[in-house]
Amino acid sequence: MVMSVSLAASVAIFCVILFGRHLLRRWRHHRRITTASMPRDSPNPGLAPSTIASLPTFAYQKAIDRSGNATSVQCAVCLGQAQEGEMVRLLPKCKHVFHVECINVWLYSHSTCPLCRSDVVDSPKVAKKVEDGEASAPPELPV
Ligand SMILES: [Zn+2]
Ligand SMILES: [Zn+2]
Structure with missing residues (x-):
């Protein structure tokens, strides 16, 4: 027993x-x-949100050229003119200007300027990697 x-x-x-x-x-x-x-080594590298946010942003003001005409800037993403007082973002390397919302959406999946295709920042992959490290979620617990 x-x-x-x-x-x-x-x-x-x-x-x-x-x-x-x-x-x-x-x-x-x-x-x-x-x-x-995880999209760590994605073949379609966009910029990290922190990198996008660090690009210079300002309210657009029409510049007056030498002949007294107001020069207007066209946003190459939506093909619309930037209006006086609209928030725009300047790409520091190529000096191209776009609407903030337009360029933000573009830069989530691209790291180059939509107009001239030059790199927006130096070595975007490094910036992306740092962001991934900060934003990584804690490991999933077994249920
Ligand atoms: Zn736009
Ligand atoms: Zn450009």
Whole structure:
């Protein structure tokens, strides 16, 4: 009687251990998939949100050229003219100007100027990597 009870107990413990290892393996497998599917090495690198936010922004004011005519700036993203007082963003390297909302959307998936295709900032990949490190979520806990 005592023998059979202890046998049953050890079988039960064995089952619990097996099941626990099975869960752990599934969890590790799940984590590996989650990590692999992160857009870390995306072939379509945009700029980090912090990099986009660091680009100079100002309220657009029409410049007056030498002949006294107001020069207007066309946003190459929406093809609309920048209006007096509208918030625009200047790309520091090529000096092209766009609406803030237009260039923000563009830069989430591109790291180059939509007009002249030159790099918006130096080595955008490094900036992106730093942002990823800061923004990485804590690892998922098993349910
Ligand atoms: Zn625009
Ligand atoms: Zn440009």
